[in-house]
Amino acid sequence: MATQKQQGNKLEEGPTVGKRATAGGDGRTPAYALRPPHYALTDMTEKVNTSLVTQGWVGDKPCQVTVDTGAYVTEVRLDIAAGWPERQPNPDFSLQTVSGGSLPILNEVLLTLTLGRQPITMWVFVANITDELILGLDILRAYDASVDIGRQTLRLAEEEVSLWSPGVGPRPSSLLVAKDLVIPARSEGIVMARMENHLGVENGLVEQIPQAHPPEGIYVARTLVQDCQEVPVRVMNVTHKNQKLRRGSPLAHCEPVTLVALPEMxxxxxxxxxxxxxxxxxxxxxxxxxxxxxxxxxxxxxxxxxxxxxxEDYGRTNKVYHRIDTGDARPIRQPLRVPLAKQAEGIYKLSLSWIIVQTRLRTNSFKCVHKVIIK
The missing domain is CATH 1.10.880 (Transcription Factor Skn-1; Chain P)
Incomplete structure (x- = not known):
C-alpha cells in the first residue's frame, strides 16, 4: 500500500509503509497496519515537521490538535487521554512510522474533541507521541472534512477552522495608515492600512483600537479582512470639518479569526x-x-x-374503506359538547337569564298583588 508524503506544495509517491498484520489468536479478521504521523518518531532530525495545528478542546481542557492527512488514524498522547472511557485495542492493529519503526499502542479511549463549534466523539489510539493529539484520515473522512493547505484552513461541516504552523500561533496586529489622506466632513471612505505583523491565520477582524484615543469624530467599521501587507479599512468622519490621517499613525486593531461560520449552501x-x-x-x-x-x-x-x-392537494379516495364494528350496541346520542373555554361564558349567560326571568316574575307578581289591594 503506497503512501504519499508532502514536500512543499507538491504531493509525490513515497515508500510503502503499510503491511498486512498477522491475525490474532481470537480469529478476528487481519487488518492493515496503520500509519501514524508523517514524521519519524525515532529520529525527529530526519524530516522537517511541515504539519499544521489548531486549537481544540478535549472535554473542557484546551488541546493543540495536529492535522495530519498522512496519518491513517487519530492518536492522542497518554496524559491527554487520562480520565476517558477506555478499552483494549485490537491486537491485529500496529502503528508504523515513515522510517519503518514500530510504535506500540498503549490503549484506546472514547473522548470528545471540539473543533470550532463542532463536537466529535470518537475512539482514538493512545500512544507515546510528541503531539497532544493527531487528527488522522479516519476522522476527516467520517465527518466529510477537507484540508486546504494553501489557505491553511480545515473545512468541517459548515465551518472553517484556521490552521497554522507549530510554534507560530495567531497573534493580533496594529493597522497603520499607509499614506496621508483627508476624510471630508460628514462622509466616509476607504483607507488603506498597513499591518505591523502577520496574523498567522488567513482572516482577521478589524476593530477600533482598544484603550486608545482616535481623532475626534473618526470611527472605524468592523470588517473581516484577509491577512496581507495592506488591507482596506472603512472610516467615517462624523464631524463638520475635514480630518487628515497622517501616514504611519495608528488607525485600527486587527484580531486574528480562528473560526468562520459559512452560510448554508x-x-x-x-x-x-x-x-x-x-x-x-x-x-x-x-x-x-x-x-x-x-x-x-x-x-x-x-x-x-x-x-x-x-x-389543498390531499383529495379523496374510494380505494380504502374503513368500518367500525360496534356489535349489538345501540347508537348513543350525546348532547352537544361545549369547549372548556366556552363553558364559563355559557354558565354566566344562563345565570344572567335566570336572574332576569326571576326578576320579571317577581315584578309581575307584585303588580298583580298591588292591583288587587288597590281594588
Whole structure:
C-alpha cells in the first residue's frame, strides 16, 4: 500500500509503509497496519515537521490538535487521554512510522474533541507521541472534512477552522495608515492600512483600537479582512470639518479569526421534486448518510406524483374503506359538547337569564298583588 508524503506544495509517491498484520489468536479478521504521523518518531532530525495545528478542546481542557492527512488514524498522547472511557485495542492493529519503526499502542479511549463549534466523539489510539493529539484520515473522512493547505484552513461541516504552523500561533496586529489622506466632513471612505505583523491565520477582524484615543469624530467599521501587507479599512468622519490621517499613525486593531461560520449552501432539488418535497427531504438530511439521502431523493423523485403538492392537494379516495364494528350496541346520542373555554361564558349567560326571568316574575307578581289591594 503506497503512501504519499508532502514536500512543499507538491504531493509525490513515497515508500510503502503499510503491511498486512498477522491475525490474532481470537480469529478476528487481519487488518492493515496503520500509519501514524508523517514524521519519524525515532529520529525527529530526519524530516522537517511541515504539519499544521489548531486549537481544540478535549472535554473542557484546551488541546493543540495536529492535522495530519498522512496519518491513517487519530492518536492522542497518554496524559491527554487520562480520565476517558477506555478499552483494549485490537491486537491485529500496529502503528508504523515513515522510517519503518514500530510504535506500540498503549490503549484506546472514547473522548470528545471540539473543533470550532463542532463536537466529535470518537475512539482514538493512545500512544507515546510528541503531539497532544493527531487528527488522522479516519476522522476527516467520517465527518466529510477537507484540508486546504494553501489557505491553511480545515473545512468541517459548515465551518472553517484556521490552521497554522507549530510554534507560530495567531497573534493580533496594529493597522497603520499607509499614506496621508483627508476624510471630508460628514462622509466616509476607504483607507488603506498597513499591518505591523502577520496574523498567522488567513482572516482577521478589524476593530477600533482598544484603550486608545482616535481623532475626534473618526470611527472605524468592523470588517473581516484577509491577512496581507495592506488591507482596506472603512472610516467615517462624523464631524463638520475635514480630518487628515497622517501616514504611519495608528488607525485600527486587527484580531486574528480562528473560526468562520459559512452560510448554508442549498443544493438545487433533484429533477422532478417540487419545492415542498425538496424541503421535506432536506429536513431528513441531518439524520441520513450521503448514500441514504441520495436514495431518499431518488425514491421521492420517482413517485413525486403521489405526494401532495400543497395543503389543498390531499383529495379523496374510494380505494380504502374503513368500518367500525360496534356489535349489538345501540347508537348513543350525546348532547352537544361545549369547549372548556366556552363553558364559563355559557354558565354566566344562563345565570344572567335566570336572574332576569326571576326578576320579571317577581315584578309581575307584585303588580298583580298591588292591583288587587288597590281594588
Amino acid at each position: 442549498r443544493q438545487p432539488p433533484a429533477p422532478g421534486l417540487t419545492p415542498k418535497l425538496a424541503d421535506g427531504t432536506t429536513a431528513a438530511k441531518p439524520h441520513l448518510s450521503p448514500e441514504e439521502f441520495q436514495e431518499l431523493e431518488d425514491l421521492v423523485s420517482e413517485y413525486a406524483d403521489i405526494f401532495a403538492q400543497d395543503n
